Amino acid sequence: xxxxxxxxxxxxxxxxxxxxxxxxxxxxxxxxxxxxxxxxxxxxxxxxxxxxxxxxxxxxxxxxxxxxxxxxxxxxxxxxxxxxxxxxxxxxxxxxxxxxxxxxxxxxxxxxxxxxxxxxxxxxxxxxxxxxxxxxxxxxxxxxxxxxxxxxxxxxxxxxxxxxxxxxxxxxxxxxxxxxxxxxxxxxxx
Amino acid sequence: xxxxxxxxxxxxxxxxxxxxxxxxxxxxxxxxxxxxxxxxxxxxxxxxxxxxxxxxxxxxxxxxxxxxxxxxxxxxxxxxxxxxxxxxxxxxxxxxxxxxxxxxxxxxxxxxxxxxxxxxxxxxxxxxxxxxxxxxxxxxxxxxxxxxxxxxxxxxxxxxxxxxxxxxxxxxxxxx
Numbered sequence: 001x002x003x004x005x006x007x008x009x010x011x012x013x014x015x016x017x018x019x020x021x022x023x024x025x026x027x028x029x030x031x032x033x034x035x036x037x038x039x040x041x042x043x044x045x046x047x048x049x050x051x052x053x054x055x056x057x058x059x060x061x062x063x064x065x066x067x068x069x070x071x072x073x074x075x076x077x078x079x080x081x082x083x084x085x086x087x088x089x090x091x092x093x094x095x096x097x098x099x100x101x102x103x104x105x106x107x108x109x110x111x112x113x114x115x116x117x118x119x120x121x122x123x124x125x126x127x128x129x130x131x132x133x134x135x136x137x138x139x140x141x142x143x144x145x146x147x148x149x150x151x152x153x154x155x156x157x158x159x160x161x162x163x164x165x166x167x168x169x170x171x172x173x174x175x176x177x178x179x180x181x182x183x184x185x186x187x188x189x190x
Numbered sequence: 191x192x193x194x195x196x197x198x199x200x201x202x203x204x205x206x207x208x209x210x211x212x213x214x215x216x217x218x219x220x221x222x223x224x225x226x227x228x229x230x231x232x233x234x235x236x237x238x239x240x241x242x243x244x245x246x247x248x249x250x251x252x253x254x255x256x257x258x259x260x261x262x263x264x265x266x267x268x269x270x271x272x273x274x275x276x277x278x279x280x281x282x283x284x285x286x287x288x289x290x291x292x293x294x295x296x297x298x299x300x301x302x303x304x305x306x307x308x309x310x311x312x313x314x315x316x317x318x319x320x321x322x323x324x325x326x327x328x329x330x331x332x333x334x335x336x337x338x339x340x341x342x343x344x345x346x347x348x349x350x351x352x353x354x355x356x357x358x359x360x361x362x363x364x365x366x
Contacts, residue, residue: 001236001257001258001259002258002259002260003258003259003260003261007220007260007261008259008260008261008263008264009264010219010220010261010264011220011260011261011262011263011264011265011268012264012265012267012268012271013268014212014215014216014219014220014224014261014265014268015264015265015266015267015268015269015270015271015272016268016269016271016272016275017208017212017268017272018209018212018224018265018268018269018272019268019269019270019271019272019273019274019275019276020195020272020273020275020276021200021205021208021209021212021272022205022269022272022273023272023273023276023277023282024197024198024199024200024205024276024280025199025200025202025205025206026199026202027205028273029284030289030291030292031289031290031291034291034355034359035291037348037351037352037354037355037356038355038356038359038360039352043202046202046203046206047202047205047206047209048206048325048329048330049206050202050203050205050206050207050209050210051206051207051209051210051213051330051334052210052330052333052334053210053334054206054207054209054210054211055209055210055211055213055214055330055331055334056333056334056335056336057210058210058211058213058214059213059214059217059334059335062214062217062218067218068214068217068218068221069217069221070335071217071221071222071223071331071335072332072335072337072339073321073322073323073327073328073332073337073339073340074322074339075337075338075339075342076322076339079320079321079322080320080321080322080339080342080343080346081342081346082317082320082321083317083318083319083320083321083322083343084317084321084342084343084344084345084346084347084350085317085346085347085350086313086314086316086317086320087314087317087318087321087324087343087347087350087351088317088346088347088348088349088350088351088352088353088354089310089313089314089317089350089351089354090310090311090312090313090314090315090316090317091310091314091325091347091351092350092351092352092354092355092358092359093306093310093354093358094306094307094310094311094314095289095291095292096311097314097324097325097326097329098226098227098230098314098315098318098324098325098326099226099269099324099325099326100325101311102226102266102269102270102273103269103270103272103273104273104284105270105273106269106270106271106272106273106274106276106277107273107274107277107282107283107284108277108283108284108285108286109284109285109286109287110285110286110287110304111286111287111288111289111303111304111307112307114304114307114308114311115307115308115310115311116311117308117311118307118308118309118310118311118312118315119227119230119311119312119314119315120230120233120234120237120315121234121308121312121315122230122311122312122313122314122315122316122319123227123230123231123233123234123235123315123316123319124234124235124237124238125312125316126231126234126315126316126319126320127231127234127235127238127249127251128238128245128249130249130250130251130254131249131250131251133320134250134254137320143338143339145337146337146338146339147335147336147337147338148336148337148338148341149336151338156336159336160336171203
């Protein structure tokens with residue numbers, strides 16, 4: 001029932017760093033998360049996008065050294081589609097995601113603390129109905145633990161390279177917009 | 191004054207890169223991706239097993255899964271501790287119950303916000319377990335491994351959340 005002590009300590013340490021990053025990234029805040037979905041605040045996309053690109057480069061670079069191995073979730077079609085819809089509706093109204101609601105609780109937000117309780121209830125509901133759900137979720141089929149490069153028989157570096165290119169262009173586009181605005185401000189000041 | 195923890199926020203790009211590097215560390219040190227919701231599932235399963243042992247005996251969940259207090263469980267505890275350290279160090283404490291954006295739409299009722307948070311968070315977690323991941327497990331860890339399931343999940347949950355947020359919070363009402 002328990003992992004060895006060193007592994008528990010390692011999890012705690014990793015979590016503390018994760019919690020500091022989420023809090024400093026301002027993503028443990030209701031208005032930042034809902035603001036992203038309303039296109040008023042792009043913090044969530046910036047944080048997640050950078051994390052995915054940096055993470056992908058490192059993991060795929062380390063993969064041949066066997067220092068890391070992949071842990072892919074299976075593509076159970078109905079589970080992923082229905083789960084994504086429930087998750088999206090819930091997250092937009094709650095205003096936090098599972099990880100950031102824990103960070104928001106650490107920041108003192110009372111509504112997030114009640115949400116943590118709600119998440120335990122939601123997880124309990126899944127466990128209670130697991131015998132029925134495990135059959136229903138597979139009715140649209142299961143494509144297995146597959147990655148996009150495997151699915152398309154292409155090199156993963158094509159995808160990682162494409163992601164990097166997308167990230168750099170998005171960054172260039174967003175800073176160009178804001179520097180244009182600041183130039184205009186400077187002109188007004190003069 | 192030079193203590194970075196005393197600052198209220200860091201650049202989102204710096205934070206994102208930090209999470210990316212942290213996930214290398216998690217894969218390398220614990221052979222585990224960053225994820226949150228499995229820990230919630232296991233906690234609920236363990237609580238049910240001890241509270242209602244007869245119900246748990248007839249549930250096939252306990253044959254398929256072995257719930258435990260492990261690395262991921264401590265990761266969740268760590269997030270709470272880390273965020274607390276960070277917010278106390280910078281003074282960015284936000285002991286609020288009704289966020290201003292919610293208030294502008296639904297008024298300042300505390301029970302309404304708490305009931306809304308309880309139900310929406312429950313629905314969100316239920317969805318995360320159907321799909322086997324959340325914003326961390328699919329959105330960051332799965333996407334960075336280029337998992338097909340994760341990219342599909344992210345596309346669907348982001349679109350649904352955009353639609354929901356516009357329907358619920360899109361119109362600004364004046365009774366602030």
